[in-house]
Amino acid sequence: MKAMTATWNATVPVELADVEEPRLRPEEALVKVEAYSVNRGETFQLEVPRPRWRPGKDVAGLVVQAAADGTGPAVGRRVVGHPPQGGWAEYVAVPTHSLAELPDAVDAVTAAALPLAGLTALRLLRVVGEAAGRRILITGASGGVGHYFVELAAAAGARITAVSGSAERGRRLTELGAFEVVHDLAEAVGPFEVALESTGGANLPAALAKVARRGRLVWFGQASREPVTLDFFDFFAGPESATIRHFHYADSDTSYGEDLATLVRLVAAGRLHPEIGLVADWAETADVLDRLRGRGIRGNAVLTVA
Numbered sequence: 217m218k219a220m221t222a223t224w225n226a227t228v229p230v231e232l233a234d235v236e237e238p239r240l241r242p243e244e245a246l247v248k249v250e251a252y253s254v255n256r257g258e259t260f261q262l263e264v265p266r267p268r269w270r271p272g273k274d275v276a277g278l279v280v281q282a283a284a285d286g287t288g289p290a291v292g293r294r295v296v297g298h299p300p301q302g303g304w305a306e307y308v309a310v311p312t313h314s315l316a317e318l319p320d321a322v323d324a325v326t327a328a329a330l331p332l333a334g335l336t337a338l339r340l341l342r343v344v345g346e347a348a349g350r351r352i353l354i355t356g357a358s359g360g361v362g363h364y365f366v367e368l369a370a371a372a373g374a375r376i377t378a379v380s381g382s383a384e385r386g387r388r389l390t391e392l393g394a395f396e397v398v399h400d401l402a403e404a405v406g407p408f409e410v411a412l413e414s415t416g417g418a419n420l421p422a423a424l425a426k427v428a429r430r431g432r433l434v435w436f437g438q439a440s441r442e443p444v445t446l447d448f449f450d451f452f453a454g455p456e457s458a459t460i461r462h463f464h465y466a467d468s469d470t471s472y473g474e475d476l477a478t479l480v481r482l483v484a485a486g487r488l489h490p491e492i493g494l495v496a497d498w499a500e501t502a503d504v505l506d507r508l509r510g511r512g513i514r515g516n517a518v519l520t521v522a
Contacts, residue, residue: 219305220272220501222265228502229262230271230304238302238309245288246281247295247310249521251328252303254501256359256439259509272303275310276318276327277521288312296327296480298335298472304501306521316476321484329490329516333360334479335472336436336465341368343434343463344410348373353404355423356414356439357397358385360516363491365412367392371487377404385514388491401426407454410434417442427455436463491515497522 217237220230240246253274262271276296279289289295295317297303297310318327340361341347347369354362357378366376370393378394379401380386386397398404401419406426413423416438424433424446433455438444451458468475482488493514496504498521507513 217306219270219302220498221270222262224265226263229259229505230502232499235270235305237307240281240284240309241311242285243283243287243313244309244311245279245283245295245315247275247277247297247308247315248280249275249303249305249308250277250324251275251518251520252498253328253331253333253360253516253518254304254504254508255332256508257332259505260441262505270302270304272301272305272308273298274328274331275299275303275308276324279315280307283312285312288315289317294318294324296330296476298331298476304498304519312473314472314476316473316480318480319484322480325492325495325518325520326483326490327480328518329360329492330479330483331472331476332465333516334364334488334490335475336361337364337368338475338479339465339468339470340365340412340434340436340463341372343461344369344374344412350374350410351406351408351428352376353379353406353408353411353423353426354414355379355401355412355419356437357389357394358382358511358514360491361414361436363388363392363515364488366394367488370394377408379404381511388514392489392491407431412436414439416440416444420444421446421450424455424458424460425450425453427458429454429456429458431455431458433458433460434463435460436465492518494518495520
C-alpha cells in the first residue's frame with residue numbers, strides 16, 4: 217500500500233512510498249483512509265523522526281476489517297479515529313477504543329479535523345471546570361484547538377479573551393463566541409480566573425501576570441519552542457497563590473473513542489463547527505506541512521486520499 221513516510225529532509229519532510237499493510241492486533245480495526253488532518257506538532261516530530269515511525273494521528277474513513285476481539289465498529293461502518301501513528305496512508309490500524317462511528321450528516325473531511333485538536337479542546341474544558349461566567353484567556357487561539365475551545369467554552373457561558381496573530385485569523389473566533397480577540401498578549405485586559413497558554417517563551421510569564429489571585433494557568437503547549445523563565449516574586453504582583461498546571465491531552469480517564477463520539481454528536485447537531493482552513497489532495501502533504509509550520513493556515517488542514 218501507499219503511505220507518507222519521513223524523509224529526514226527538512227525541505228521535503230515526507231514522501232509517498234510503498235509500505236507493508238498493517239498487521240492488526242486483536243483489538244484493532246483496519247480503516248481505509250478517506251481523509252486525514254495534519255497538526256503543527258507533527259512538523260516538529262518530522263525534524264528528527266523516530267525509527268519505524270510513520271506520521272498520522274487524525275483519520276476518517278471506512279472500516280474494511282473489524283477487530284478480531286469483537287469490539288468496535290463492523291465492516292462497512294464510516295468512522296473517525298485517532299491511531300497512535302501511521303494515519304497518512306491508504307490503510308491504518310486503529311484500536312477500537314480510539315474509533316467513533318460517523319452519521320451520514322458528518323463527512324470524512326469534517327471528521328478528520330476532529331481528533332487531536334478537538335480532543336485537546338474538549339479535555340481542556342474539563343480541566344477548566346465550571347465555565348459559566350468565568351473569564352478565560354487563551355493564547356495561540358488561531359489554530360484548531362483554539363477554534364474548538366472558544367466555541368465549546370462560549371457555549372458553556374465563559375467570557376473568553378482569545379489571542380490571535382492577526383485580525384484575519386481572529387475574525388472567526390469572534391463569530392464562534394469569543395468575548396474579545398486581541399492580536400498581542402499585552403492587549404489582553406485581566407485579571408482572568410484561568411489562562412490557557414500554548415506558545416511558551418516570554419508569553420507564558422506574560423499570561424501568568426494576567427491571572428487573578430488564586431487563579432490558574434494551564435500550560436498545554438510550547439509552539440514557539442522557546443524555554444520559559446519564571447520569577448517567584450512575580451506572583452506577588454497579581455497572581456498571588458496562583459497555580460500552574462501542565463496539561464497533556466492523552467492523560468484522561470475517558471477513551472479517545474468516547475470523546476470522539478461526543479465531538480461527532482456536537483458536529484451533527486450543529487453545535488460545533490470545525491474550522492478547516494485548507495483541503496488538498498494528499499500528494500500535497502509536504503507543501504501543506506510547510507504552510508502549517510509557518511502559520512499560513514487558519515484552523516485545521518485536511519488531506520484527502522484518492
